[in-house]
Amino acid sequence: xxxxxxxxxxxxxxxxxxxxxxxxxxxxxxxxxxxxxxxxxxxxxxxxxxxxxxxxxxxxxxxxxxxxxxxxxxxxxxxxxxxxxxxxxxxxxxxxxxxxxxxxxxxxxxxxxxxxxxxxxxxxxxxxxxxxxxxxxxxxxxxxxxxxxxxxxxxxxxxxxxxxxxxxxxxxxxxxxxxxxxxxxxxxxxxxxxxxxxxxxxxxxxxxxxxxxxxxxxxxxxxxxxxxxxxxxxxxxxxxxxxxxxxxxxxxxxxxxxxxxxxxxxxxxxxxxxxxxxxxxxxxxxxxxxxxxxxxxxxxxxxxxx
Amino acid sequence: xxxxxxxxxxxxxxxxxxxxxxxxxxxxxxxxxxxxxxxxxxxxxxxxxxxxxxxxxxxxxxxxxxxxxxxxxxxxxxxxxxxxxxxxxxxxxxxxxxxxxxxxxxxxxxxxxxxxxxxxxxxxxxxxxxxxxxxxxxxxxxxxxxxxxxxxxxxxxxxxxxxxxxxxxxxxxxxxxxxxxxxxxxxxxxxxxxxxxxxxxxxxxxxxxxxxxxxxxxxxxxxxxxxxxxxxxxxxxxxxxxxxxxxxxxxxxxxxxxxxxxxxxxxxxxxxxxxxxxxxxxxxxxxxxxxxxxxxx
Amino acid sequence: xxxxxxxxxxxxxxxxxxxxxxxxxxxxxxxxxxxxxxxxxxxxxxxxxxxxxxxxxxxxxxxxxxxxxxxxxxxxxxxxxxxxxxxxxxxxxxxxxxxxxxxxxxxxxxxxxxxxxxxxxxxxxxxxxxxxxxxxxxxxxxxxxxxxxxxxxxxxxxxxxxxxxxxxxxxxxxxxxxxxxxxxxxxxxxxxxxxxxxxxxxxxxxxxxxxxxxxxxxxxxxxxxxxxxxxxxxxxxxxxxxxxxxxxxxxxxxxxxxxxxxxxxxxxxxxxxxxxxxxxxxxxxxxxxxxxxxxxxxxxxxxxxxxxxxxxxxxxxxxxxxxxxxxxx
Numbered sequence: 001x002x003x004x005x006x007x008x009x010x011x012x013x014x015x016x017x018x019x020x021x022x023x024x025x026x027x028x029x030x031x032x033x034x035x036x037x038x039x040x041x042x043x044x045x046x047x048x049x050x051x052x053x054x055x056x057x058x059x060x061x062x063x064x065x066x067x068x069x070x071x072x073x074x075x076x077x078x079x080x081x082x083x084x085x086x087x088x089x090x091x092x093x094x095x096x097x098x099x100x101x102x103x104x105x106x107x108x109x110x111x112x113x114x115x116x117x118x119x120x121x122x123x124x125x126x127x128x129x130x131x132x133x134x135x136x137x138x139x140x141x142x143x144x145x146x147x148x149x150x151x152x153x154x155x156x157x158x159x160x161x162x163x164x165x166x167x168x169x170x171x172x173x174x175x176x177x178x179x180x181x182x183x184x185x186x187x188x189x190x191x192x193x194x195x196x197x198x199x200x201x202x203x204x205x206x207x208x209x210x211x212x213x214x215x216x217x218x219x220x221x222x223x224x225x226x227x228x229x230x231x232x233x234x235x236x237x238x239x240x241x242x243x244x245x246x247x248x249x250x251x252x253x254x255x256x257x258x259x260x261x262x263x264x265x266x267x268x269x270x271x272x273x274x275x276x277x278x279x280x281x282x283x284x285x286x287x288x289x290x291x292x293x294x295x296x297x298x299x300x301x302x303x304x305x306x
Numbered sequence: 307x308x309x310x311x312x313x314x315x316x317x318x319x320x321x322x323x324x325x326x327x328x329x330x331x332x333x334x335x336x337x338x339x340x341x342x343x344x345x346x347x348x349x350x351x352x353x354x355x356x357x358x359x360x361x362x363x364x365x366x367x368x369x370x371x372x373x374x375x376x377x378x379x380x381x382x383x384x385x386x387x388x389x390x391x392x393x394x395x396x397x398x399x400x401x402x403x404x405x406x407x408x409x410x411x412x413x414x415x416x417x418x419x420x421x422x423x424x425x426x427x428x429x430x431x432x433x434x435x436x437x438x439x440x441x442x443x444x445x446x447x448x449x450x451x452x453x454x455x456x457x458x459x460x461x462x463x464x465x466x467x468x469x470x471x472x473x474x475x476x477x478x479x480x481x482x483x484x485x486x487x488x489x490x491x492x493x494x495x496x497x498x499x500x501x502x503x504x505x506x507x508x509x510x511x512x513x514x515x516x517x518x519x520x521x522x523x524x525x526x527x528x529x530x531x532x533x534x535x536x537x538x539x540x541x542x543x544x545x546x547x548x549x550x551x552x553x554x555x556x557x558x559x560x561x562x563x564x565x566x567x568x569x570x571x572x573x574x575x576x577x578x579x580x581x582x583x584x585x586x587x588x589x590x591x592x593x594x595x596x597x598x599x600x601x602x603x
Numbered sequence: 604x605x606x607x608x609x610x611x612x613x614x615x616x617x618x619x620x621x622x623x624x625x626x627x628x629x630x631x632x633x634x635x636x637x638x639x640x641x642x643x644x645x646x647x648x649x650x651x652x653x654x655x656x657x658x659x660x661x662x663x664x665x666x667x668x669x670x671x672x673x674x675x676x677x678x679x680x681x682x683x684x685x686x687x688x689x690x691x692x693x694x695x696x697x698x699x700x701x702x703x704x705x706x707x708x709x710x711x712x713x714x715x716x717x718x719x720x721x722x723x724x725x726x727x728x729x730x731x732x733x734x735x736x737x738x739x740x741x742x743x744x745x746x747x748x749x750x751x752x753x754x755x756x757x758x759x760x761x762x763x764x765x766x767x768x769x770x771x772x773x774x775x776x777x778x779x780x781x782x783x784x785x786x787x788x789x790x791x792x793x794x795x796x797x798x799x800x801x802x803x804x805x806x807x808x809x810x811x812x813x814x815x816x817x818x819x820x821x822x823x824x825x826x827x828x829x830x831x832x833x834x835x836x837x838x839x840x841x842x843x844x845x846x847x848x849x850x851x852x853x854x855x856x857x858x859x860x861x862x863x864x865x866x867x868x869x870x871x872x873x874x875x876x877x878x879x880x881x882x883x884x885x886x887x888x889x890x891x892x893x894x895x896x897x898x899x900x901x902x903x904x905x906x907x908x909x910x911x912x913x914x915x916x917x918x919x920x921x922x923x924x925x926x927x928x929x930x931x932x
Binding site: 011012014015016018019022023026027136137139140141142143144145148149151152156239240242243244246247250251261262265266268270273274276277280281284285 | 438439441442443444445446447448449450451453454455456457458530534537538541542543544554557560561564565568571572575578579580582583586587
């Protein structure tokens with residue numbers, strides 16, 4: 001278990017280094033940032049100074065090492081627009097994004113687990129088909145469109161929920177649904193097929209033979225086994241939530257990292273964009289590591305290194 | 307215990323109405339038909355609509371769909387804030403969606419398949435490096451990667467395609483690699499190798515035909531995803547730029563007058579939704595139809 | 604004596620794509636308290652389906668009891684509601700040991716939790732501490748050494764033989780009147796088989812449980828059963844005291860089965876001596892179902908033979924039973 005985990009940590013770090021390299025190369029591809037930063041009539045001397053301070057006079061691999069070294073120390077440069085270190089800005093906005101992603105993921109599970117379980121128990125029934133249809137819709141609708149429709153209905157027409165901003169629990173409902181509907185389809189499918197396997201297993205039959213009520217068999221004994229494949233996929237869905245949050249945060253003016261990065265993009269505030277994208281990669285890798293660790297809590301066979 | 311103990315529930319007769327089965331049988335036709343409609347709209351779009359999608363007509367501004375009071379069949383799905391016909395714009399947007407989806411899938415599929423075949427067939431260092439790249443690619447949320455790319459390239463159709471290719475090739479690479487790995491174990495591939503066939507012949511003769519089906523299914527399933535991706539980028543203003551028309555861009559525009567015209571928000575979204583549903587349903591059906599094991603059931 | 608379990612004319616149907624099968628087709632038998640009945644037969648003879656039918660654990664959808672009765676403690680289990688059956692009968696008065704010890708325990712719950720479960724469901728122990736103590740006691744009864752220390756372990760930490768003991772512990776936890784054991788030893792090593800059979804005998808001495816042992820292995824049946832019922836193609840073809848079945852088998856099928864008993868130093872084998880396959884249950888022969896494979900077939904076999912009583916509770920469904928000597932001559 002320990003060596004397995006060490007290997008996963010190493011792979012995760014490698015992914016983050018790779019991501020930083022990709023991000024670095026892409027931003028360098030865009031050409032000379034000095035041109036963007038300084039007015040065209042800037043004196044030669046100033047241009048040279050700025051180039052040196054940005055290490056643009058060095059070979060590209062040294063530039064990358066410098067970038068990586070600074071990034072490791074949390075230095076992505078200052079935001080042109082907000083006049084503060086880019087990383088501080090991202091860290092300040094990150095909790096709102098994590099909060100939204102977690103609520104969205106929780107929403108998707110609250111729908112997907114009962115849907116998947118009941119679809120398996122009553123396979124082939126009208127409920128099975130309804131759950132499949134509901135889940136498919138979530139995959140076919142862009143999250144921002146779901147958001148707009150909900151704003152139109154619940155904010156403009158009915159006035160039940162605030163259309164944008166954050167602050168109260170009511171604010172998170174619509175963004176979380178818009179964001180969390182997408183993974184419902186895949187999660188329902190995973191729970192359903194895992195439950196179908198488990199419900200056919202010998203140990204469920206054994207449990208039934210000693211008088212376990214159906215309710216306990218399905219929601220306790222079977223579900224805990226069926227949850228293993230679901231948990232293993234949560235890292236992927238969390239990434240989907242992070243990715244989706246870039247758009248959903250814009251729709252609902254949610255004060256998170258995603259909206260900050262999108263806004264930074266339009267004001268060509270590259271340090272913020274770099275910090276934000278790299279940070280979302282870090283969060284993603286960390287989430288996957290957490291998922292790896294959590295198997296052990298659900299599946300004792302892994303906990304004991306089998 | 308052939309008969310008694312292991313009767314799997316799957317082979318047992320299922321309770322389930324005939325009605326459902328008839329309905330289910332229609333799904334591939336319905337979804338395939340809708341995709342076909344999309345292609346027709348994309349190819350012959352201009353000839354199909356009486357309106358120029360970019361034509362302003364301020365007298366028709368905010369005209370609701372025909373079946374709503376105040377609507378007219380001149381603009382069946384209504385008009386936007388500048389009186390432009392929404393149906394005409396949706397048909398015109400279909401072309402952008404389809405062009406983006408087609409190019410993005412062909413390119414990312416081609417690159418991914420090539421890279422995946424190399425990784426799976428040669429193994430060793432090539433495999434390690436390529437799979438590491440896939441891992442890295444997958445550890446950056448694809449929209450984040452897209453944002454940073456869209457920021458350094460000029461926004462537009464080409465950028466959207468490039469961004470999608472960069473975000474999607476890894477899926478194909480992974481899929482094709484695992485297919486090649488399993489095919490490599492088959493006797494006929496091993497025999498061909500022993501017989502002295504070069505890697506190119508083996509790819510061409512033995513691997514490619516087997517991989518095509520799987521790729522086709524993934525590609526069909528991804529049409530919908532790619533269209534949503536394009537719509538998201540365009541909605542953020544990083545994708546297709548006006549005066550080009552795209553469904554995502556229409557939604558971005560309509561967001562500005564969300565309180566005035568529900569149809570301007572609803573209609574382009576419905577177009578996206580129907581396209582995605584069709585692509586998902588058709589892809590599912592295709593997968594079952596191409597898989598001999600499933601067909602027998 | 605009132606039998607612990609009395610089965611009469613049990614018919615079980617299984618709806619498959621290719622048609623409706625009757626893996627159990629009119630089976631009757633009884634078991635007395637403290638008695639062990641062996642149901643023997645080849646794979647596919649309907650033994651396991653019989654055993655699942657008794658507890659109404661047939662695969663769903665598709666499996667159902669079409670007719671007949673299963674009486675325990677004066678009640679017909681086929682007529683109870685699913686809830687009542689689970690609450691008062693399964694695990695409480697009639698229980699089952701399943702075939703494969705490796706897959707019969709839930710991998711994500713501790714052994715203590717699973718062995719304690721029947722005690723909890725049937726309110727024989729209330730509260731966490733009482734359930735744990737009860738579970739430990741039951742594990743002790745199946746001779747698992749230092750049971751308290753193993754309560755918090757998971758199934759994968761137990762060996763195959765120990766797992767079968769745990770499964771047996773679940774089955775006897777509530778001291779049921781009837782225990783059905785479906786091939787409880789067929790997946791175990793021979794030495795462990797002997798220990799398990801020994802264990803079942805001891806448990807029976809202690810609790811007076813009636814055991815229905817299902818096996819394809821005549822050697823196992825010989826070592827523990829008081830009476831034997833031989834099953835073929837969904838029907839019981841011969842039944843009687845074990846001693847008589849082994850000394851004087853009356854049905855040609857029983858004789859063929861006996862030929863498969865392992866001799867010293869030879870591994871048990873299945874029915875290789877007998878040619879042919881058991882009949883397709885979707886389409887069974889109209890007369891004696893064994894006739895197509897029977898060396899002693901006569902014209903009368905085209906009609907299904909009645910049970911011929913041979914004394915001492917011994918009977919066989921064969922035209923030749925009892926007066927076979929005349930015909931064989």
